[in-house]
Amino acid sequence: MRKIKVSLCIVVFLLTGVTLSSLHVFADEIPKSTDTSTDNLVVENIKRLEYSMPDNAPDDLIDLYLNDGWKWNKELNYMYKDVRYADETVNINGLTYITDENGEVSTKISVRTGEGEVTVSSPNYDTNPVSIEAEINEEAKKVIVEKGEQKKVSLVEEINLDTLINRMDEENGHETEKINKAHADKFMIIPLAPASKFKFEKVVKSYSKGARITCNRFNGPWGNNKYYLKSENAVMAARNFLWSDCDRALVWHVQCLKDYGPAKYRYCAWEDKSKNGKCSGLIGHGKTYHAH
DSSP, X not given: OHHHHHHHHHHHHHHHHHHHHHHHHHHHHSOOOOOOOOOOEEEEEEEEEEEEOOTTOOHHHHHHHHHTTXXXXXXXXXEEEEEEOTTOEEEETTEEEEXXXXXEEEEOOOOTTSEEEEEEEOOOOOOOOSSSOOOOOOSOEEEEEETTOOEEEEEEEEEEHHHHHHHHHHHTTOXXXXXXXXXXXXXXXXXXXXXXXXXXXSSBOOOOTTOOOSOOOSOOTTSOSOBOOTTTOXXXXXXXXXXXXXXXXXXXXXXXXXXXXXXXXXXXXXXXGGGTTHHHHHTTOOXXXXXX
């Protein structure tokens, strides 16, 4: 019995040695990667918010926007601010990537031949520029990533906020018409409500706190919290928009861009009460009217 046990131990030892030796040889045969570089392509997906300024805008209005981080295109007379949204799609060489909280995606591009050609793009929103002559980035961008390079590419789409506001007005029945022949300078408008229900003058008094509203886009702290058609009083409309709930939400949340589309798909809407003031909820504010 002792001889059998000894023999078995020797066999097991020999088999184990052969197995370990084989594994060692196999591991040595695996090509080891000498490329320790990280992703060599970063794509930032920028949405450039643009808001047209009134002709001959007062200096203090311009300063308010500039102090809030907006930049001024003096030639076309509009303010703009670059924002970056999470969970947006970016296409790189036919593959889809999702942006992080910084609005960026990254990947590793093969540069074995010394350089790699890349095609990058991102879906655009239908902002239909009206008052701003925006150059919308609709075509894919081709870039070259060279060996040893850390390439950064910016995709910039111009978002016309005037269009967003105009479409809200159109969908919610904001019509203007003379209501008093003796006072032809007065108009009727329907602010954020169906035309058959309400009648207001050109300058609308502040809403009462807690009132139902489509969008808190005129409750900024540097205005008078009254609703104005931008085409009728562009200065006060611009004052009231700055730092309104709508303005703050647009900086951080892409959901607000749904308001460019058909009414039934919009994030903020009047007819569906559950959509009233939803942009305010995004920034932790009440969804009914409130002033700042």
